[in-house]
Amino acid sequence: MSSRPPGAPLKALTDLDHRIEAAVGRSIDTLWKQCDRGLLDEPHTRLVEAHRALVQAVTGVTFYRTLLGRLAGGEFPVDQALFERIDRAVHQLEEAAGARDERQRATLSALESVEADAPRADVAGVELSARDFAALLAIARGAHLREHLLTGQLSVVTASGTRIPPSVLDRLERSGLVERDTAHPVIAGQPVTLTDAGRTTLTSRRPAGVAATASSPRAGAWPPTSPRARK
Template sequence: MPTALDQRIEAAVGYDVEELRRHRDGGLLDAPHAALADAHRELARAERDVTFYRARLARLASSELPADQALFASIQRTLDHLARAADARDAKQAAAAAALESIESAAPRQAPPQLATTDVAALLAIAQGAKLHEHLVTHRLAVATPTRTRISYAQLQRLEAMGLVERDRAHPVQAGQPVALTDIGRAALTEPRRSGPPGTTPAPVPPGFPAVSRSRR
């Protein structure tokens, strides 16, 4: 359901509101962007209610129904529902606008680094939950993820050095140290993709994100 803030949101985050929602569902957003996504979702629901009652009122006002007291009562009830829905929509819009303004007024973020396809896959796997384990016998370190994506300890160290991930070192590696994305890591995944130099391979589309169709020449 389109809202009055869609264009401002797209200008602020660099992609459309549907992609913002997909990033939110995938756990890829930092706190301000996640709050904006949640507020926009509530606003869209409220806008849908307004649209429903407007459509119902239009049907009641058409010539399909007899003009009698029952019709007048239905119109009045629908008007009351529409007024309440509009008030709720205005409140949700104010909340979404406040969340958006915090992003618009924030200092520009440092541009996230360009990532290799293997790093993108690793970050997407870590976003779904990951732990660094030490084998009790061999003492080798390995990262376990729900998607079984292979992440070597060397790659983990490199992602840490780039500021993309962080470990909860309060937990021993024998029991598993949780590994999570940093804000820079989330930004690297959610930043609009730019075409690289000729001969480079673009980052893969995250699972569950529909690819953009290209018209054939």
């Protein structure tokens, strides 16, 4: 069967996406666009190339899993031809899974290299890891500290849907980079916003891997303009 089964994703998600975004301090889509525009250094370019290959491999696994589901779902007559197609699809799925695992190892190797070399931002004596910088960036777009009604677990939920652990919020608060509006209960959601120091950190530091240029800022350039904190 040559056509893509219905429901197969155009761009697959991988198990490493969140870790990559935390390491580089920006979204996967932004990272890919910066690579296409030649704005990344060699380690980050290698990471993007490896990740793109991984996405392609994950898409292949999804394709053959979906195909097997269709073949076994009663859509086709049960005959020798169907058995042969199932055997062929199983073999193709096995090969696709092997390719995915190999490309995931390559992506992980490139990612670990970026993580090891990631510089730390230092504003007013405050050092930030790549993970904390990514959290600060997510909070800049809007965030609330919420308490789960049943479990009592706290987490910061950002406008993009990312969940930031309380330990990260505590570090950013102690560093004076974010603040909470305690006038709101955590069950309803306490707004979390950047302080002046937090905004300075975002606007004065360039995440690892983006090459500096002498040209004036343009749409899509790093760093983006931080949204005004809402009260």
